[in-house]
Amino acid sequence: MEAEHVWDGDFDKRLESCIWEIFGAQSEEEAAAREAELKESQPRAGVCPVQWGQQDVAFRCLDCELDSNCIQCCDCFFKAPHEGHEVALIRTVGGSCDCGDPHSWAPSGFCPEHCETPQRLDNEESLDLLPPLLRTRAEALVPELMAQVDQRLTPRLRMHGLRNEAEADKTIREKQAALVFGALRRLGEAAFGLRYLVVQELQGDRLANWMKAGVDEALFSEALERFFLLYVQVSPCFKRTFAKTFIRQYDQILQDAPRLDALGVQFLTIPEVAVELVAKEDAFGALLSAANRLLTSVVDHEDENMVFQDPEPLQTNWEKLRSVFHSVGFLCFHKSVCEHILKTPSVLEAIAEVLQRLWRMSPQQRAIVRHVLYETRQLQIQVFTLESEILRYFFTLCDFCRRPQATLEELQPLYAWLVASLQDSRGFLSSFNNASAASFHLPALRLLTLSLNFELLLDPSLADSWRKIFPRDFLVTCIMHTVRTLRFEAEIRAGWWVRNGESMRAQHVDYRTKFRQTDIMTLQAFMILLHMHGSEDTACEPLSCLWTAVFSDDAPSASKPEASVWTSWRRQWVENAVSEQTRTRFRLFWLILCQVLNEMFPIEVAACRRDWEPRYSYRCPVILQRFLIQVLATGPLSLSELANMVPKELQVREGQLAEALEAVATRQDARYVLKQRSWQHFDICMAEAMPIRSWRDGTWRERQHRAEEKALAQEVSMLGPRRADGLTLAPAWQDHLVESLCNSELVPLVVDFIEIQSSFRQDKEAQSSVWRHPAQHEDGSLLHCLKVLDILSDAQSPHVPGAPATLTAHLRLPVTAATGGD
Ligand SMILES: [Zn+2]
Ligand SMILES: [Zn+2]
Ligand SMILES: [Zn+2]
Structure with missing residues (x-):
C-alpha cells in the first residue's frame, strides 16, 4: 500500500477538506457556494439525479410514464408540461427520478433541465466543461478518494498482523467507507x-x-447502493459497464447483496442493454443457474417429484428465487430479447431445465387419519406463487409468440424444447395424479399452452408441421395429466381429500384462480392438435381421451385397447348402485367438456392486445360486451368498479368501456344495470372463465347465484348468444373444437343422457316409477350436456343444414324448460 494514501488523524476532517479542496474552498459554506456555481454552469441536460428514501413524495403521469414504476420528482414535475395528462401524487419506497430517461419517460414530459444524456457529456469532452483549476484538483483527488474506499472495503488483516479484525475497527472502517460514498x-x-x-x-x-463488498450486513451497504444508483442513472456508459459486471457476478450478488440485486431494474429494462446482456453475457444462463441453485436450497428431496422443506427458515431463499424470475421477466419484456430466446438453443434449454425440475412438484398424499406436519399452508402458498410468478414473468414472451405476425418456423424451437423437456420429466409417462397422490403443478405444460399461437394452430396448411412438433402420444399423455389435475380439484371439492383440511381447501382455491383456466386452454389446444393426427384409433380420439382420463385410475397404455365411450357409459351406469366417486367423475366429465367447448373468453383475451391492430379494434368490443353482460348480470356496478375488473391485458381505455356499456346496459344513478334485451346473451356456463380478480371466490359464487336467479326470471334460455347474434367468442376456434369431436360417440351419448332425464321427468308427472336410472338425478350434468348440444347445433347449422333438426328430433325435452333444474 502506498504511504500517500494512508490518511492519518481525524478521518472526517480529512475527507471534508479533500472535498473543499476540489471545490477550491476553505470552509463548507464556501464549498457549497462554489458547488452551486458549478452546477449552474453545467448544460441543462442529462437525467435528474434526485433519489428518494422511504415515504418521499413523487409524481406519476399515466400519459408520460413508460411503465407504472416510473416517477418524476416534484421539482421536475412542476416544470414539465403535463397539461391535460392523467397524473397522480404517490409516496415512494426509494428509487430515483426518471426525468431525462427516455426509456422510462416520454421526452415530451421532461422538464427543461433534463433530457437524454448526450454522448459528449458522458465522455472526456465533459472535462472541458470544468473550470481548469477545479479540473486539475479533481484529477488528483478523485483517485485518492477511490483509493480510500478500496482500503476500507476489506479488513486490514496484514497491516495489523491480526487474524480477526476487532468489531470496533470494523465499525469505524465501514462507517468511513459510507462517508466516502456520500462524498463521491x-x-x-x-x-x-x-x-x-x-x-x-x-x-x-x-x-x-466494490460490488462484492456490498453485502447487506456492511454498514456502508445503503450508501454504496445510493452511490451506484446515482452513477448508473446519470451515466449511460457506466450503466453498461455496471450491467455487465453485475451479470458476471450475479449469483454472488444475489446471495450476499440483495440490495444491489434490486438495481437490476435500472438496466434490465433498457432494450439495448438487455439484448447485450442476453447475447454477449449469457444473462439467462446466469439467472437461471442461480434459480436452480436456490431451488436446490429449498428442496427436501427430489427422487420422484420435488418436495419442499418448511419455508419458515428459508424465507429469504424463496424471496431470492422470486427476485431471479422477476429479473427474467424484465429481460423478456423486450421484443428483441424474445426474438433472441427463440433463436438460441442454450437459452431454451436453460428455461426447459428449470421448468422440468418443477414438474408435478410438491405432491400431496391422501391420508385420512394422519396429518403430515411439514405440509403447512405457508409452504403451499410459496409453491403456488412460484409457479404463477414464473408464468407471469414469461408472459411477455408468450405474448410475443401469440402476435399475429409470428410464423410457426420461428416458434417451433420453443415448442420443441418444451415438448422434449416434458417428455424427459420424471414420471411423465408413468406417474399421474390418482386417488391417493396428486400435484397441482405443471409449469412447462402451462407455459407451452400460454405460448401457443392460436391463429397458426387453425391454419390448415400448417397441419403437417404441427403434427411433427406435437406427437400423438405426447398429446394423449398431456391431456391425461391436465384432466387429472382438474379431477384432483373436483375431488377436493367433493370432500375426497380431507387431509390437512384448511391447507387443502386453500390449495383448490389457489388452483382455480391461478391455473384452472390455462388447463382448460391446454385441453382445447390439444384436442384440436389430436384431431390433426386423425382419429381412426379410439384411444387417440379426443372425446375418448377425455373420458378415459376422467374415469380411469391408471396411466394410459398404448397397448391396451380402450373401451369405447359408449360401452363404458353403459357399463358404468347400468346398475342402480353407482359410487359417489363415479358420480363426481361423471359430473366432471360434462363440466370439462362443456367448458372446453364454451370457454372462449380467455383465448380471445390472449389474442387481443392493443398493439395488434386491426384484430384489436375488431374483437375488443365483442369481448367487452360479453364481459359486461356476464358481470352486470350479478348486479349493478359503477364505472370504476367495472374498469377495475376488465382484464388488464386488454388495455381498455375509458372511452371503449363507455361504448360497450352503452350497447348492453343503462345508467341508473351512478351505476350500470343490464338492459332487458342483454339478458338473452347471458351464459350460465361462462362464470368460471370470468377473470374476477377483485372478488374473493365466495363473493363471486354468491353473486353468480343471484345472476342465475335473475336470468331465470327473464325467461331466456341462459345458454348464451348464438352465432347469428354476432357476440359469440372465438367462433373459428369453437368450430375446430366441435370438428375435433366429429368421429366421437358424443351425439349418441348426449341423446341417451337426455332421454334418461326426459323419461324420468315424464315419470314424475305421471306419478309412477316404472323405470329408474342412476343418471336421472344428475341435473347439474344435464345443464352442461344441454350447453354442449346447443354449441354443437349452433356450430353445425351453417355447415350441415340438416344437422340440428336431426339432433333435436331425438329430444323430447325442450331446452328452455330444462335449464332451470329442480
Ligand atoms: Zn427530477
Ligand atoms: Zn427534470
Ligand atoms: Zn405527463
Missing part, C-alpha cells in the same frame, strides 16, 4: 466532468470488488 455521490451530482472522473476510476476489478 455529491461530486457526481455537481458536474458532468466530475462524474466522468469517478466513472473512469471505477472499472474492471475495482468495480467487481
